[in-house]
Amino acid sequence: MTNRYMGFAAVYDRAGAVAFNQAAIEKVRATAANSGLAPGRCLDLACGTGNLAVALAREGWQVIGLDHSPAMLALARAKAEAAGVAVRWLEADMRGFTLEEPADLVTCFYDALNHLPARADLARTFRSVAAALRPGGLFLFDVSTEACFRNLWQDCLHLSETADHLFFAENTFDAKTGRGICRITGFTRRPDGLYERFEDTIEERCFTDEEIRAAARRSGLEVVGTEGWTPAVALEGVRNFRRLPATPEFNPDSRDQNLKTYWVLRRAGPPGSSGPACRRGSP
Numbered sequence: 001m002t003n004r005y006m007g008f009a010a011v012y013d014r015a016g017a018v019a020f021n022q023a024a025i026e027k028v029r030a031t032a033a034n035s036g037l038a039p040g041r042c043l044d045l046a047c048g049t050g051n052l053a054v055a056l057a058r059e060g061w062q063v064i065g066l067d068h069s070p071a072m073l074a075l076a077r078a079k080a081e082a083a084g085v086a087v088r089w090l091e092a093d094m095r096g097f098t099l100e101e102p103a104d105l106v107t108c109f110y111d112a113l114n115h116l117p118a119r120a121d122l123a124r125t126f127r128s129v130a131a132a133l134r135p136g137g138l139f140l141f142d143v144s145t146e147a148c149f150r151n152l153w154q155d156c157l158h159l160s161e162t163a164d165h166l167f168f169a170e171n172t173f174d175a176k177t178g179r180g181i182c183r184i185t186g187f188t189r190r191p192d193g194l195y196e197r198f199e200d201t202i203e204e205r206c207f208t209d210e211e212i213r214a215a216a217r218r219s220g221l222e223v224v225g226t227e228g229w230t231p232a233v234a235l236e237g238v239r240n241f242r243r244l245p246a247t248p249e250f251n252p253d254s255r256d257q258n259l260k261t262y263w264v265l266r267r268a269g270p271p272g273s274s275g276p277a278c279r280r281g282s283p
């Protein structure tokens, strides 16, 4: 089923997710330090295989990891157990969830928000996040930019091969609708040496800055800062991707070709509520 990662889960961590989350935790650490936000209650939305949730739990956060994929959550659970940290895992849709206790921090990384199919879904997700945060609490996330979809999705074929897996991702992107589709066909090596085939389809939507700002405004979330972001691991992807029929002309040093945008939002609070102090415009 689309966007459930039921097949791709098996190779997800070996296809860049661990390295990406190392970059994500640096972002979270820097923003928390800059905002005077000490470890408290955190929700990692669309937590996937739990890399960020487990890292935050190790740093003293009380973490809830939420995802709608049972396959991804099973790997997350095993990772937390192996690390000896307590994380609460919730199988739920990010477009409509509630928490019993307000969170100080909500995170949502690795273009998870791009998995939402439409503006209305982004708005529903932001409303759930706003309701889950305490006044002044922060919402940190990345989204993939149009430059990312044009350079890594539009008519691109990706091949990933290691000793224990092989997969192809055939990507398309329609700039008119803002929709990208990634069709994955792969093989994982079993202990008996035979290979097991899997297939998965991931659909993403490119959201403009204005669409994100509008969803934030309507949900009672204020934009504290936003910046272009191209983590090194994302450039690994660029090296592996091949545009059909030619190699993309991509200049990662150009500001308008950042693959991602990093956002810091804050739940607006009643006058006098004490939220963390963030410098406007610098996450």
Ligand SMILES: C[S@@+](CC[C@H](N)C(=O)[O-])C[C@H]1O[C@@H](n2cnc3c(N)ncnc32)[C@H](O)[C@@H]1O
Binding pocket: 003, 004, 005, 017, 021, 045, 046, 047, 048, 049, 050, 051, 052, 066, 067, 068, 069, 072, 092, 093, 094, 095, 108, 109, 110, 111, 112, 115, 116
């Ligand atoms: C690219 S992965 C990112 C996972 C994780 N945040 C990370 O950094 O590795 C996207 C995740 O979003 C989850 N997801 C997609 N749509 C969702 C939805 N509507 N509600 C909850 N999770 C969703 C998928 O199951 C998948 O685990």
